[in-house]
Amino acid sequence: MTASDAGTTAATETTAVGAAAPTGDGSGLYLVDGSGFIFRAFHALPMLTRPDGTPVNAVLGFSNMLLKLLADIKAEAVAVVFDSKRLNFRNEFYPDYKAHRPEPPEELKPQFALIREATEAFCLPCLELEGYEADDLIATYARLAQEAGREVTIVSSDKDLMQLVRPGVGMFDPMKNKTIGPDEVFEKFGVAPDKVVDVQALAGDSVDNVPGVPGIGVKTAAQLITEYGDLESLLANAGKIKQPARRQKLIDFADQARVSRRLVLLDDNAPPPKPLDELRVREPDHQKLIDFLRAQGFRSIVTRVEMEMQKDGRLADGATFPAAAPSASSAAAATPAAADAAVPPSAAAGPEERPARRTVLTVPEVRYELVQDADALRAWVDRARETGVLAVDTETDSLTPATATLVGVSLSTAPGLACYIPLAHVAPGTVAGQLDFDAPPPPVQIPTSEAMAILKDVLEDPSVLKIGHNFKFDHQLFARNGIRVAPVDDSMLISYVLEGGAHGHGMDELAELHLAYTPIPFKEVCGTGKAQITFDRVPLDKALAYAAEDADVTLRLWTLLKPRLVDERLVTVYETLDRPLIPVVADMERAGVHIDRQALAGLSQDLSVRLAEIEKDVHALAGQSFNIGSPKQLGEILFDGLKLGTGKKGKTGAYSTDSSVLEELAEQGHTIAQRVLDWRQLAKLKSTYTDALQEKISPVTGRVHTAFALAATNTGRLSSTDPNLQNIPVRTEEGKKIRRAFIASPGHKLLSVDYSQIELRLVAEMANIQALKDAFRDGLDIHAATAAQVFGIPLEQMTPDIRRKAKAINFGIIYGISGFGLSRQLGIAPGEANAFIKAYLERFHELKVWMESIKTFARQHGHVVTLFGRRCYMPGIQDKNAARRAFAERQAINAPIQGTAADIMKRAMNRMPAALAAAGSSARMLLQVHDELLFEVPEAEAEDTARIVRGVMEGAAQLGVPLVAEAGIGDNWEEAH
DNA sequence: GGTCTCACG
DNA sequence: GACGTACGTGAGACCT
Structure with missing residues (x-):
């Protein structure tokens, strides 16, 4: 089992099992959108040149894709369709069509001809026709093939082709490895495929210069078409639209919408350049293909094709995983082919497939070794010492690292070069918890203790950087085996520091995003639901493919992301806030809490x-x-x-x-x-x-071990899952009873220390509000003080109700205040709430300036920044929808405040272990609840430890306002809090 | 799997 | 002029 995603929100699974399973009856027709593919492959793959300097990255992607397609669909027909160079019929009635298209990049131009050559080398027909786009030819052949009773699959990801999806005509996106059916079309356009052109006619397309109707996007268009049926009915009824602006646009731009529809509507009546019957499978001319591939320098593909030829004379499946047979650990043989080593594995992967076939054909550039004896493992350790970097991933039988059993370890020392060391695998099919004397014996494995002894040196070697994805998980497992791994880097945390708030940071999601690669899904290895097995029951060949790939991908991601920390001035955030947290939080999770x-x-x-x-x-x-x-x-x-x-x-x-x-x-x-x-x-x-x-409560430790996610929130806070121990009740009397069940071990006390008003202090600091800063410096009751200043009431005459109102406004500020929100919170009229806000902003005029500057910054950069430099991305800040934009603006106000508080807490946590050790305290940090830390401490040390902890927390940042931390000691959490 | 509700900061 | 609202989380129950 992997924990690569455990620290983030669950990554969306883009690959449906069994997706695009070819029909295999031999009648299907695959129409490859050659022109579309060239551009996508070019931009998705790193630049790569032939020995003579000719760029070939798109050609390699294209060749890989075809090879994959042919292997998967066996004897079915494939044709590759290209755009003609000249203008097409659309320009006759709309000269600006695709007028804004820039010239293709210089590195791409020579690849157009090469890709046509590649198609011919594969003995596949090229279809193109002057005056027509590839899309029109695809539409035409789709119609013809369907009339002839053949199933059609369009291999493309171009949204303009989605209008063709219908029973008998499907789409497949070879780069995302995903089928596109009516559901996916609906997801994209909000309507069924046959209404796509109507939506596009309204929404337009800036890339193709299709004008559409101004002010109408896909969402609105889908809503209108759903309501009125189609474009013509909508235009006929435009007068009935409620929103005045929208109504007028639809009336004014009706003809432009009609022209747009003609632009996007594909012509399925093009004169076919080749008769349909000619689009049959042809036996490839292997020599011709090999000659072509060799001329491009694609050594590894050539090897594959040659292997296939030796096997049965044609491209086929059934190949075995190259490294599944334990090779002697000869590093030389394992070096990936130089020419295309930079290409992510299976960047051009084809349809989803059985695990046994995810092999030579999809992962051409890798050497994965199964390590089953100590000498082979030592060779890997030596290699890590040479390179100085080692990607590490552990496989276990559970997602709770504090109690999970270590099942295996994978290592990678260079992209494409990885191994898996099984440690606790049993024979596949073994039933859990059942004694079976006839059961097959477990596979050959290095005993865990021996493997750990060999690994310990390198894992603790200060000159070898260990790289993991969500390394906190692995750190705990090694810690339980007596190994303190250091130094470590974490590709998940690097991604979080670079792009927190922009997307998730699970390994699969990042592989898709940065490597255009889909790792083997966990469920493909272990199944799902009731039939799910633990990783120790996975056969070794599958375990190798999955686990080694994880280490491999981790290293590739790190290679890509780590340099960006320097480029984007985020090294300090990573090095001082997030990276040091790995061992600290790992130890907290491992400690658990007594209940x-x-x-x-x-x-x-x-x-x-x-x-x-x-x-x-x-x-x-x-x-x-x-x-x-x-x-x-x-x-x-x-x-x-x-x-x-x-x-x-x-x-x-x-x-x-x-x-x-x-x-x-x-x-x-x-x-x-x-x-x-x-x-x-x-x-x-x-x-x-x-x-x-x-x-x-763990049966192993008798305690509860939460998992703190380090890369899950948009602001830099931690979150807690499984169970969430950051939302244990505290407000009601009933809730307090639950908190009393959180207790200290015998002879110990619980110590709770929390920051007082940290977020409001940070508002005063960051917005530089003099009056508020003074109030904090004077140690006043801050809510009463603000009430006094805003409402002009002397402190002596303060009433609880007025103080309550001021408190609500203070909170509102932190949340990016709105009159509506405040009125709802206080149960007063929105007008009255607005008057409060106005008075507040007048009294604390610096605040208004600050809030405006934050919003401007967010609009300009797409993110905001905390006091310590952490970026929080807010994608909605440019949204055309006013409500969503307003939401993003409130987030933009809140994120620097909440995020800075989170940064400060992280600084305190990172300094805590050394501070405790220096003071001779044996207290253990157990939980973090955003502004509170909970410790378990021997009774005799409680008071001293409280002082130490308060000191660390209050000294975690030097600001213009004092930080105050308050401590409580008790036998249970309620008492300590 | 999405929605609602509610626990916490 | 309409929109839909206080910020950040995670989990359980219901229901399709």
């Missing part, structure tokens, strides 16, 4: 009884039995059945029943609403906390 199981079980029991009572009451009040936990049923009972007001419906048409709605009803005297609120609170506590937490 009183009996206390939780007692609470669960108690809650069960009370929930049953409340449920009876609610059913009686409703006059019928129903599921209180179903918002849908509850809404219908309250508003349709009991008619307690009209109820407000959300966008899904369901009644809203959230606490604000129920509280309002309760205030009107409806007992049932209050009872439902009570039920909700208790049900939440029971299911999320008292029940779930008990199950998270």
Whole structure:
């Protein structure tokens, strides 16, 4: 099992298993969009030249793709379609069509002819026709083939071809390795394929210079077409559109929309340059193909083709993984072919396939070795010493590293060169936890202890940099085996520092993004759901392919991303904030926290009884039995059945029943609403906390081990999962009982230290608000002080209600204030809230300036920056939709504040272990809750440790406002907090 | 798998 | 002039 994604939000799986499985009946026709492919391959692959200097990266991508396609679809027909050089019929009625297209890059130009040569070398027909684009020919042949009863697959990712998708005509994107069917088209355009041209006619396309209707994008277009059926009906009914601006645009630009539709509509009546019947499979002329490939310097492909020829004389599947047979660890033989070593493996991968076939054909440039004896492992260690870098990945039987069993380790010392060392594999098919004396013996493996002894030297060698993806996971596993890995680099954290907020940072997602490569999905190796197996049951050949690839990809990502830290001035953020956190947080997770199981079980029991009572009451009040936990049923009972007001419906048409709605009803005297609120609170506590937490107690350590995600949030905060220990109840009396179940080990105390008002202090600091800074320096009650200043009331006359209002505004500032939000929070009229904000901004005029400057910066750069230089990307800041843009603007205000607080906390955490050690404290840091740290400390050391921790936290940043940290000590978390 | 609701900072 | 709203998270239950 891998943990590569564990630190981030789950990466979307782009590859559906079994996608694009060819029909294989021999009648299918594959129409390859040659022109489209050239551009995409050119931009996706690194530059590569022939010995004579001719650029060939797109040619290699194209050749790989064809090879893959031919191997996969066997005896079916493939034709490659190209644009003609000249203008086409569209320019006759719209001269500007594609007028803005820049000239192709110089490195691409010579590759056009080479790609036609490549097609011929593969003995595949080239289709092109003057006056027509490739897309028109594809449309034409798709129609002809379909009329002849043949299935058609269009190999392209061009959205302009999506209009052709229909029963019998599919698309396949060879670079993303993804089929495009009606669902994918709908995802892209918001309508079925047959309505795509209508949407495009409205939305236009700046790349092709299709004008469309100004102000209408794909989203709006899809909505309009869905409502009115098609373009003509929409234009005929344009007068009925509610939004005045939109109505006028549709009337003014009706003809432009019609022209746009003609531009995007493909002509499926082109005169076919070759008869359909000629598009059959032809036996490739291997010698011709080899000559061509050799002339380009594609040594590794040539080898593959030759191997296939020796085998059975034609391109076929069934090849075996080259490294699956343990090779002696001769480094020379393992060096990838120089000519195309820079190409990511299978950048031109074809359709999804069985694991056994993801082999020579898709991963041509790699040498993966299975290491089963100590000498072979030592050779890898030696190689790491030579290179000074070593990518490392561990495989385990669970995602909880504090308790998981180490199943194997993979290493990589150079791109394409990796190994897998199985350690705890059993014979495939072995049933877990069952004694079976007839079971086959486990495979040959180095004993874990011996392997660890060999690895320890290099993993702790200060001159060898260890690289991982989400290395915190691996760090824990090695720590449990007595190895403190250092120094380490983490490709996930580097990506997070470079592009946090722009996308996820799981390995698969980054491989797609940066390497145009789809790693073997975990589920392809271990299955999914009930049939899922643990990694120790995976056969070694599959384990090798998967695990070695992870180390390989990690190293490739690191090679690509690490230099950017310097280029983009982000080294300090990475080196001082995120990288040092790896061992610190790994140790926290490994420590875990002690939980009183009996206390939780007692609470669960108690809650069960009370929930049953409340449920009876609610059913009686409703006059019928129903599921209180179903918002849908509850809404219908309250508003349709009991008619307690009209109820407000959300966008899904369901009644809203959230606490604000129920509280309002309760205030009107409806007992049932209050009872439902009570039920909700208790049900939440029971299911999320008292029940779930008990199950998270590890049988191995007797403690609960959360996972802190280091690369998940948009602001630099950590998050906590499985279980989330950053949202343990604290506000209500019932909730506090749960917190009391978090206890110290015998002889120990829990110590909780939290920053006081850190975010508001940072607002004062960053916006340089003199009055606020003074108030903090004077140690005043900050909410009372702001109330006094904003409302002009002397502190002596302060009332709790006025202070409450000031507090709400202070919070609002941090959130990127809006009158609406504040009015809702305080239950006052929006006008009144706006007046408060106005008064606040007048009193603290520096704030307004600061907020404007942040928004301007965000608009210009697409990101904001914390005090310590961390970037937070906000993609929505340029959004055309005003609401989404406003949202992004509030994020832009909040992110530097929240993010700087997170940076400061990270600085404190990073300094903590050394500070504790220097003071002789044996306290262990257990949890971080954004502005709070929780420690477990021997009773006798508690007071001293509290002082040390406060000192580290308060000294974590030197600002114009003081940082204040407050400590509490107790037998349980509630007491300490 | 999406939506709603709610626990925390 | 319309839009949809306080920022950041994760988990469980329901429902399709």
